[in-house]
Amino acid sequence: MIEVRSLVKRYGRHLAVDHLDFTVEDGQIFGFLGPNGAGKSTTMNIMTGYIGATEGDVLVDGHSITQEPELAKRSIGYLPEQPPLYTDMTVEEYLLFAAGLKKVPRHERNEQVDQVMDMTGTFSVRGRLIRNLSKGYKQRVGLGQALLGFPKVLILDEPTVGLDPKQILEIRTLVRRLAKDHTVILSSHILSEIQEMCDHLLIIHHGKKVAVGAPDQLERELAGAPALEVTLRADPAAASGLLLGLSGVNTLAPRPCEEAGCCSFRLEQLPGTDLREAVFTRCAEAGLPLLELRRDAITLEDLFLRLTSDDPDQELPEESAPEEEEVS
Amino acid sequence: MIAIYKRELSSYFNSMIGYVFIAALVCFTGIYFMAYNLYSGFLDFSYALMSLMNILMFTVPILTMRSMAEDRRGRTDQLLLTAPVPLWAVVLGKYLAMVTVLFVPVFLAAFCPLIIAANGEAHLVSDYASLLAFFLMGCVFLAIGMFISSLTESQIIAAVGTFAVLLILFLWEDLIGFLPSALSGVLSAFSFRTVFYNFAQYHVFDVGGLILYLSLTALFVFLTIQTLLRRRWN
Numbered sequence: 001m002i003e004v005r006s007l008v009k010r011y012g013r014h015l016a017v018d019h020l021d022f023t024v025e026d027g028q029i030f031g032f033l034g035p036n037g038a039g040k041s042t043t044m045n046i047m048t049g050y051i052g053a054t055e056g057d058v059l060v061d062g063h064s065i066t067q068e069p070e071l072a073k074r075s076i077g078y079l080p081e082q083p084p085l086y087t088d089m090t091v092e093e094y095l096l097f098a099a100g101l102k103k104v105p106r107h108e109r110n111e112q113v114d115q116v117m118d119m120t121g122t123f124s125v126r127g128r129l130i131r132n133l134s135k136g137y138k139q140r141v142g143l144g145q146a147l148l149g150f151p152k153v154l155i156l157d158e159p160t161v162g163l164d165p166k167q168i169l170e171i172r173t174l175v176r177r178l179a180k181d182h183t184v185i186l187s188s189h190i191l192s193e194i195q196e197m198c199d200h201l202l203i204i205h206h207g208k209k210v211a212v213g214a215p216d217q218l219e220r221e222l223a224g225a226p227a228l229e230v231t232l233r234a235d236p237a238a239a240s241g242l243l244l245g246l247s248g249v250n251t252l253a254p255r256p257c258e259e260a261g262c263c264s265f266r267l268e269q270l271p272g273t274d275l276r277e278a279v280f281t282r283c284a285e286a287g288l289p290l291l292e293l294r295r296d297a298i299t300l301e302d303l304f305l306r307l308t309s310d311d312p313d314q315e316l317p318e319e320s321a322p323e324e325e326e327v328s
Numbered sequence: 329m330i331a332i333y334k335r336e337l338s339s340y341f342n343s344m345i346g347y348v349f350i351a352a353l354v355c356f357t358g359i360y361f362m363a364y365n366l367y368s369g370f371l372d373f374s375y376a377l378m379s380l381m382n383i384l385m386f387t388v389p390i391l392t393m394r395s396m397a398e399d400r401r402g403r404t405d406q407l408l409l410t411a412p413v414p415l416w417a418v419v420l421g422k423y424l425a426m427v428t429v430l431f432v433p434v435f436l437a438a439f440c441p442l443i444i445a446a447n448g449e450a451h452l453v454s455d456y457a458s459l460l461a462f463f464l465m466g467c468v469f470l471a472i473g474m475f476i477s478s479l480t481e482s483q484i485i486a487a488v489g490t491f492a493v494l495l496i497l498f499l500w501e502d503l504i505g506f507l508p509s510a511l512s513g514v515l516s517a518f519s520f521r522t523v524f525y526n527f528a529q530y531h532v533f534d535v536g537g538l539i540l541y542l543s544l545t546a547l548f549v550f551l552t553i554q555t556l557l558r559r560r561w562n
Contacts (some may be wrong), residue, residue: 011562048410052561073412084407086335088342100331101411145407 001026002047002153002185007056009042009207016042017053018207020273024200026152026293029179031198032187035308039207040187041081048078049184060153074103077151081158083142087131091141095131095148097146102149112148120144120174136167143174154178156186160193172197191304207307219300228267229255230279231292236263242286248273262291332408332421337428340391346429349391353433356383361440372451373441374458375529380437381524384466385494391429392397393487395422396552401481409560419474419553426470434463454531461527461534462542465520469494471544471548478555497521 002024009017017039024030032040045051049065049072058065063072086094095113104112117123120140125133139159146154159175160168175184175197188194194201195215203211203218211218219324232239236254241265243252248270255264269275276293283290315322360376399405408418441455472493477486496503500519504512516522523537529554 045406050406050410050560070412070414073410076410078406078410081404081408082403084402084404086339086404087402089335093338097331097335098407098411100409101413103412198479273446 001061002183003060004043004047005057007046007058008054009046010054016207017046018209020204020209022185022202022209022212024153024185026183027179027200028183028200029175030183030185030198031194032185032199032204033191033201034187034189034195034204034305036189038189038204038308040204041157042190042207043204044078044155044185044187046078047134048076048155049073050078061121074149075152077146077149077154079142079146079154079159080102081161083138084145085138085141087128088129090127090129091117091133091144092126094141095144098145099148100182101240102151104149112150113291116144116147119147119178121170124268136163136170139163139167139171140174143171147178151182151185153185156184158187158189160188160190168193169197191301195300203304203307210307211303211324215300226269227296228269228275228279229264229292229296230267230290230296231257231259231262231264232283232288232290233259233260233262234288239263239288240265241280242288243279246278246282248275250277261289264292266296329413329417329421332413332418333425333428336395336422336425340425340429345390345394349387349429350432352387353380353383354436356380356416357433357437357440357513361437361443365440365444371444371449372528372531373437373444373455374438374451374531376551377437377458378525378528381462381465381521382498384462384469385491385498386472388466388469388494389487389490391426392477392490393483394477395426395474395488396478396556397480397483409556415556419549419556423471423474423477423549423552424472424477427467430463430466430470434459434466437462451531454527455532457531458528461524461538461541464538464545468520468541468544468548471545471552472497475548475552475555478552505548518544 004020004022007017007020008015020039020043030128032043034040035184042051046053047065048059049069052066058072060072060075061073065072067264086097089097092113095116096109099109099113114123117126120143122137122140122144125137130138132324133141143159146156157177160171163171172193175186177182186194186197198215200214201212202209230243234242240254241250243249243265253266253270255266257264265274267279276295279293280290329546340349352366357376357380360379361373364370364376364379365373399408409415438456438459441450441452443449473486473490476489477483480486480489496523501516501521504515507515518540520541521533523540524539526532526534
């Protein structure tokens with residue numbers, strides 16, 4: 001389990017991470033979602049002990065990354081955004097070095113490296129210099145390095161960035177397979193990727209937590225009750241009177257309607273209500289033909305855009321400060 | 329630490345840097361040995377070492393420039409600093425790898441006094457004491473170079489910076505002559521050239537000087553660790 005407690009990272013006047021709090025339970029695939037420069041990489045760098053936090057702490061299996069860094073780091077495998085590869089080594093040499101670095105017992109090293117090369121599909125390039133590999137293979141070697149020692153937690157920073165569609169699919173399949181035995185934390189600015197892979201997600205913006213939860217739970221909780229689009233063959237005044245008479249209506253807004261003699265409305269419901277049946281019954285009783293009734297559900301994408309859209313009033317000092325990706 | 333030491337050592341020999349460093353020092357050891365001892369007939373190999381000191385100043389920056397700067401530029405420091413290894417072990421592993429590379433030409437130079445002895449009278453004790461001082465002075469240079477490399481991402485800046493600092497230290501005695509006598513008296517204690525000349529020229533086993541070398545080495549290794557720590561927290 002990873003607990004992030006009130007994490008703050010300041011670069012001069014720039015607040016890269018702003019009092020971030022969340023918990024990742026064992027066995028979860030936890031997604032970090034946020035626009036570029038939201039603080040994803042900085043948070044991951046703090047969680048893995050690469051950089052220190054200005055305030056707050058990270059506990060990995062109860063061990064503080066600042067107080068007991070070696071114990072905490074033993075439970076973590078980290079693949080940064082740019083894989084940390086020594087390009088003058090062959091794949092096998094590099095993985096053996098990483099195994100030594102992660103204190104894998106000497107007699108297990110060769111076996112573990114073989115296993116990891118097998119899992120990441122790098123067995124065929126084991127004797128090649130890393131500098132001569134394609135980006136996809138470099139990414140796999142980086143992932144192999146993170147897997148060595150088989151840590152409980154894998155932290156992957158944008159693992160599919162810059163790869164071609166086939167490589168993206170391969171990496172996603174691999175991550176899903178790894179998630180059976182590991183807790184996986186991964187970041188992305190691509191919504192569909194997070195939606196497809198993660199069972200829990202955290203949306204951050206300007207270093208702040210804006211939402212956390214399972215994707216469908218977030219849709220339910222944050223979107224509130226979905227609005228209804230209603231089209232009737234009726235006089236607009238009569239129709240609006242009829243609809244406003246229903247209990248559970250929050251707002252009713254007329255919509256342009258192209259058909260003659262018809263009117264359309266967008267009906268926003270109070271949270272926890274579903275007025276579709278009531279609308280149908282009331283229209284039928286009043287003898288007004290209901291031409292169209294559609295539920296306008298807010299998707300995760302709308303939600304993401306809404307949560308991470310910038311309020312111009314809030315952007316003051318951050319503008320001149322360096323981007324967090326550059327600093328990390 | 330052993331994993332880092334082995335990797336660093338093998339990387340010096342996977343690239344040309346290790347070979348170039350050793351070749352340059354061995355080549356000039358041969359030239360000075362031939363000129364002073366074989367051709368001019370001096371009995372002391374330590375005289376050749378005094379000239380070799382200048383070559384050491386030119387070659388050390390080649391060895392140290394990439395030690396820290398390359399990791400930072402290639403982001404491989406993320407691997408080292410997120411591994412369950414203490415920071416001092418990372419720095420010490422890298423430092424000891426460089427010391428090992430330096431040891432190779434020093435070890436080869438250790439045959440020269442024997443060649444002199446084989447052909448006549450030789451001052452073996454003072455020659456080997458000078459060689460020890462030469463090696464420890466090289467260790468100070470390496471620590472300074474590593475520290476400067478930890479300050480920058482650019483290997484070129486690291487190399488030029490290290491050379492400049494070593495040159496100032498070489499000229500230390502002359503430079504502090506321009507300072508008021510009270511100040512220059514204190515500062516002259518840090519002249520590593522004087523310490524080495526005590527060994528090589530005057531055949532004095534300068535224990536205080538060796539302590540100075542070891543202290544400076546420890547200081548710059550410590551400062552390198554502090555630089556990395558500071559960067560982590562800023």
